[in-house]
Amino acid sequence: MKRALVWLAAVAGAAVSVIPFYWMVVAATHDDGELFASPPPFLPGGELMSNLVALESTIHFSRVMATSLWTAVVYTALSALVSAMCGYGLAKYRFRGRGLLLGTVLATMMIPFQVLLVPLFQMMASVGWVDSYQAIIVPFLANSFGIFLMRQAFLDFPDELLESGRLDGAGDLRIFYGIVLPCVRPQLGALVIFTFMAQWNAFIWPLLMLNSEERFTVPVALNHLIGLSHVDYAGLMLGAFLATLPLTLVFLLFQRQFVSGLLGGALKG
Amino acid sequence: MVKKVHVIVGVALVGCLTTSGCAAGGVPAKDTPKITPSTGGALSGEIKIWSWDVAAKALRRMAPEFEKANPGVKVQVVDIGYDNAYDKITVGLKSNSGLPDVITLEDGRIPGYAENFPHGLVDLSGVAGKYRADFDQAKWAAATSGGKLFALPWDSAPVGLFYRRDLFKQAGVDAGSIITWDDAIKAGEKVKQATGKRLFVSDLTNPDMFTTLLQQLGQGYFKGGRVAVSSPAAVRALTLLKTLRDKDLLQNERGWDGMVTATKQGKAATQPTAAWWTGTLTGEMPELSGKFGVVPLPAFDADGVRTSANGGSALAITSQTRNQNTAWAFVEWLLARKDNQVSMMRTEALFPAYLPALTDPLFDQSQPYFGGQRVNRLFADEVRDIPPVELTGDDAQAREVLKTAVSGVLLDGDDPKTALDRAAARIASATGRPVGG
Numbered sequence: 001m002k003r004a005l006v007w008l009a010a011v012a013g014a015a016v017s018v019i020p021f022y023w024m025v026v027a028a029t030h031d032d033g034e035l036f037a038s039p040p041p042f043l044p045g046g047e048l049m050s051n052l053v054a055l056e057s058t059i060h061f062s063r064v065m066a067t068s069l070w071t072a073v074v075y076t077a078l079s080a081l082v083s084a085m086c087g088y089g090l091a092k093y094r095f096r097g098r099g100l101l102l103g104t105v106l107a108t109m110m111i112p113f114q115v116l117l118v119p120l121f122q123m124m125a126s127v128g129w130v131d132s133y134q135a136i137i138v139p140f141l142a143n144s145f146g147i148f149l150m151r152q153a154f155l156d157f158p159d160e161l162l163e164s165g166r167l168d169g170a171g172d173l174r175i176f177y178g179i180v181l182p183c184v185r186p187q188l189g190a191l192v193i194f195t196f197m198a199q200w201n202a203f204i205w206p207l208l209m210l211n212s213e214e215r216f217t218v219p220v221a222l223n224h225l226i227g228l229s230h231v232d233y234a235g236l237m238l239g240a241f242l243a244t245l246p247l248t249l250v251f252l253l254f255q256r257q258f259v260s261g262l263l264g265g266a267l268k269g
Numbered sequence: 270m271v272k273k274v275h276v277i278v279g280v281a282l283v284g285c286l287t288t289s290g291c292a293a294g295g296v297p298a299k300d301t302p303k304i305t306p307s308t309g310g311a312l313s314g315e316i317k318i319w320s321w322d323v324a325a326k327a328l329r330r331m332a333p334e335f336e337k338a339n340p341g342v343k344v345q346v347v348d349i350g351y352d353n354a355y356d357k358i359t360v361g362l363k364s365n366s367g368l369p370d371v372i373t374l375e376d377g378r379i380p381g382y383a384e385n386f387p388h389g390l391v392d393l394s395g396v397a398g399k400y401r402a403d404f405d406q407a408k409w410a411a412a413t414s415g416g417k418l419f420a421l422p423w424d425s426a427p428v429g430l431f432y433r434r435d436l437f438k439q440a441g442v443d444a445g446s447i448i449t450w451d452d453a454i455k456a457g458e459k460v461k462q463a464t465g466k467r468l469f470v471s472d473l474t475n476p477d478m479f480t481t482l483l484q485q486l487g488q489g490y491f492k493g494g495r496v497a498v499s500s501p502a503a504v505r506a507l508t509l510l511k512t513l514r515d516k517d518l519l520q521n522e523r524g525w526d527g528m529v530t531a532t533k534q535g536k537a538a539t540q541p542t543a544a545w546w547t548g549t550l551t552g553e554m555p556e557l558s559g560k561f562g563v564v565p566l567p568a569f570d571a572d573g574v575r576t577s578a579n580g581g582s583a584l585a586i587t588s589q590t591r592n593q594n595t596a597w598a599f600v601e602w603l604l605a606r607k608d609n610q611v612s613m614m615r616t617e618a619l620f621p622a623y624l625p626a627l628t629d630p631l632f633d634q635s636q637p638y639f640g641g642q643r644v645n646r647l648f649a650d651e652v653r654d655i656p657p658v659e660l661t662g663d664d665a666q667a668r669e670v671l672k673t674a675v676s677g678v679l680l681d682g683d684d685p686k687t688a689l690d691r692a693a694a695r696i697a698s699a700t701g702r703p704v705g706g
Contacts, residue, residue: 032553036530118364125366207353208360211319211369224350227322228580229549231526 021244027237035233051238058232061239063214064221069246071217072199075137079195080188082141087150088176092162102151109144113204121208131211136202146191153187154180189257196250200243218243301392301417302588304597314592315343316599317369319358321351323548324373324423324582327617331609335599342595358382361589362389370590371600374420375582376411377664382585383414384662391586392417396597400605405581405622407484410657412583420583421604422622424613426543427651428481428577429563431550434640436464436538444539444564450509453539453567457518460538468518469539470531471510473679475524476671477579481541482506485577486569489658490667490696496704498671499686499693505569507678507685514679529553541566543579544620544648551638558637563644565651576651581622620648627652663700670695 027035030045055061090102120139121130129135157180165175181188203219210216216224222239225232320328325348332344347369349357355378361368362382368389374382382390394417401409408422430453432444440463442456457468471478483489486502497503513519522531531537533554540546550561565575584604586596603609610626613619621627627649635641674692677683693704 033533033556036533036553038530038534117360121360122364122366125364130367204353204356208357208367211347211349211367213348220350223352224321224348226350226352228351229322229545230552 024237024241027233028241029238030234032232032234047234048238051234054232055235055238058235059216059221059224059239060213061221061242064216064218065242065246067215068200068218068243071133071137072196072246075140075199076192076196078137079141079143079146079199080192083143083146083150083191083195084181084184084188085176086142086147087152088154088180090147091151091154092157092159105144105147109148117204117208124209130209131215132209133215135209136206136217139205140199143195146195149187149191150184153184157183185257189254193251193254197247200247301387301390303392304396304586304593311341312339312595312598313341314595315345316371316590316592316596317345317347318371318373318584318599319347319349319354319369320373321348321354323617323619327613327619328603330616331603331613335602338602339595339598342599344599361587362386365389366589368587368589370587370592370596372585372587373423373582374585375580376408376422376578377660379412379419379583379585380414380660381662381665383417383419389588390419391588391590391593392419393421393586393597394418396601397421397605403605403624405624405652405655407578407655407657408581408583408622411660420585421600422581422583423604424545424581424619425622425652425655426545426578426580426620427648427655428485428541428543428566428579429644429648429651430539430541430566431546431561431563432539433466433535433537433560434562435560436460436466436535439464440538444562447564447567449571449573450567450569454512454516454518457513457538458516461518464538466536466538467520468513468537469541470520470522470528470537472524472527473514473519473521474672474676476668476675478541479503479506479510479671479675480668481577481579482509484656484658485566485574487574487656487658489660490664490671491659491661491702493659494661494702496667496693496696496700496702498667498674498696499689499704503689504686507675507689509569510675511678511685519679533557543581544645545580545618547636547638547644548618555638559640561639562642563639563647565647574654574656576654578655581620583622614645620645620652622652624653663696663702666699667696670699 026041026044028051029048030041031047031050034041034045034047052061086105090098090105124130124135124139129138161179162175165179170178201219202217203223206217207220207223210220213221218239222236222243225235225239318328318332325346328344328346332346335344336342354373358368358372358374363386365388394413397418400421404422405425408425409418412418412420412422430444430447434444437444437456437460440456440460442459444456447453447456453468461467480490483503483506486506488497488500488502490496490498492500510519520531520537522528522536528540529549532540532550535557550557566577568575584600586593586600590596604623607623607626607629610619610621610623611629611631614621614626614629615631632645632649633643634645635643636645670692674683674688678685678688696702697704
């Protein structure tokens with residue numbers, strides 16, 4: 001009986017999370033007219049190709065996806081590196097003002113982004129970065145959440161290992177890349193999933209920064225389908241559906257890393 | 270550490286004070302920059318324009334013609350999308366950087382920008398003043414703030430009453446006989462009895478229909494700078510909506526999507542809305558071709574105004590432009606010329622706010638979608654009658670307060686006068702403006 005209730009709850013939870021996604025697939029394969037019919041369609045339709053062609057011609061979807069992909073990959077790689085290095089420094093090095101520095105990093109997490117928008121925009125404008133790729137990558141490389149996450153990961157790392165590395169004559173960089181980093185793969189995997197998702201879904205900043213259509217990212221370009229007197233729902237849904245694919249891929253890829261890292265640690269311990 | 274910060278701020282301040290512009294600091298200049306009339310000579314340089322939707326399409330199509338007529342000039346049109354356009358524009362104005370030479374603004378947005386960023390947009394009155402009589406007066410008033418003209422009107426949005434010919438026929442009602450809102454209510458009751466359809470679709474949680482009716486009565490939220498949402502005209506407008514609601518003649522649907530869906534599904538017999546609705550009808554519901562007709566908006570009194578406005582845009586020149594002359598030349602060429610306005614009506618269905626364009630034979634063509642009716646002539650004749658109203662930078666705030674008042678009356682049965690009195694008091698305390706007018 002209790003088991004049945006748990007099952008029921010699980011099924012209900014699954015339905016709640018799957019139905020919107022299913023509707024996205026359904027909507028992506030119908031034309032706008034069919035979507036507003038009553039009753040609305042319940043099965044995927046046959047307009048996938050024509051919607052795809054329309055999406056490509058209205059917002060150059062393939063180019064937009066490519067832009068989003070490479071900027072998100074570059075950002076994720078760089079920002080993960082910066083987070084790991086800063087976190088390592090804050091966790092394992094003793095220097096004056098370390099506590100203050102950590103406090104500052106944590107404090108910046110609490111500043112709402114809306115407050116930063118205008119000053120950051122002015123900074124970008126004064127260095128001539130408006131409408132450039134670096135403007136959507138560089139300002140957020142030092143990601144306070146990532147630094148904090150990595151610092152916590154490094155805190156538990158045994159100092160003895162570092163010392164033995166040093167005794168064997170390894171330099172700081174060698175120790176970092178050769179010994180420390182491989183051990184925090186699970187946390188790094190989690191960070192990569194998180195930062196990739198954040199950059200992939202980033203909307204307001206790229207919207208403000210990017211002015212040329214050839215530099216648009218997916219969320220900014222999809223936003224163009226919402227017009228004054230017409231909303232291209234089929235295009236929106238198809239675009240949103242395709243935009244979830246890279247996210248799923250990244251998740252699957254790094255989730256394995258994430259889980260295997262956790263299990264590996266368990267066995268070794 | 271603390272001392273250092275002081276020094277840096279001090280240096281920055283001095284730097285700002287000594288250089289007049291201070292681009293990075295965003296310190297507002299005292300006066301609205303005025304455009305200096307061109308001293309003649311050929312135009313040159315590149316200008317950038319932000320727009321969206323069909324307006325961007327129109328600009329893209331027209332720009333090459335302007336470039337051809339003015340060798341050496343380049344016009345670059347950027348479609349920034351409608352949904353978050355104002356986020357971009359506001360940040361650009363606030364930080365005094367990153368804006369193009371020309372931006373598109375909807376009428377309702379102009380007063381807010383003019384009041385909050387008096388240095389952000391160029392005052393066009395010096396060069397555009399001569400066109401004053403040639404434009405839709407309501408739109409000219411919307412673009413004017415404190416005696417300065419902040420944008421040149423582009424497209425008008427005269428409001429009429431769209432109706433379903435088939436439903437009216439079924440009920441035996443002649444739409445042409447509707448003169449006043451009282452007639453409309455009677456017709457609505459008859460149609461509902463015969464077909465089960467309500468009179469029109471309205472989102473009862475937002476005050477847009479109330480605003481349209483209020484403009485029909487010649488008034489905005491403010492009058493002479495004073496809060497006027499509890500004026501007799503405002504009470505009259507809201508009472509009409511309440512009467513319609515009490516007789517169950519309003520089809521309550523949420524937002525834009527609700528209105529489109531309900532219209533497509535034929536849930537209402539009429540729709541009081543602007544000329545651009547024809548684009549939505551022909552685009553989203555081609556299968557309903559031949560079923561719609563248009564009559565002028567029912568009046569409050571037998572000899573009252575039979576239209577209002579709902580939407581429409583204008584072009585503004587930002588003070589960040591480095592090429593004022595070319596920017597103005599393009600705006601003037603595009604909007605204050607009959608042939609270009611007619612061309613944008615023909616291709617993009619942008620209804621001209623430039624009155625001379627409205628005499629073009631294009632407006633006399635019969636529209637197959639509307640059962641052969643010459644609907645554009647009807648709307649064109651209404652443009653001159655749109656009552657100008659006072660728009661202010663506080664309208665957005667007032668609208669928020671009115672949401673509660675309007676939905677309270679229409680959904681919870683509050684008394685219109687009481688609800689509007691309360692709203693007026695709240696708007697007064699929020700904006701610091703006195704009630705009255």
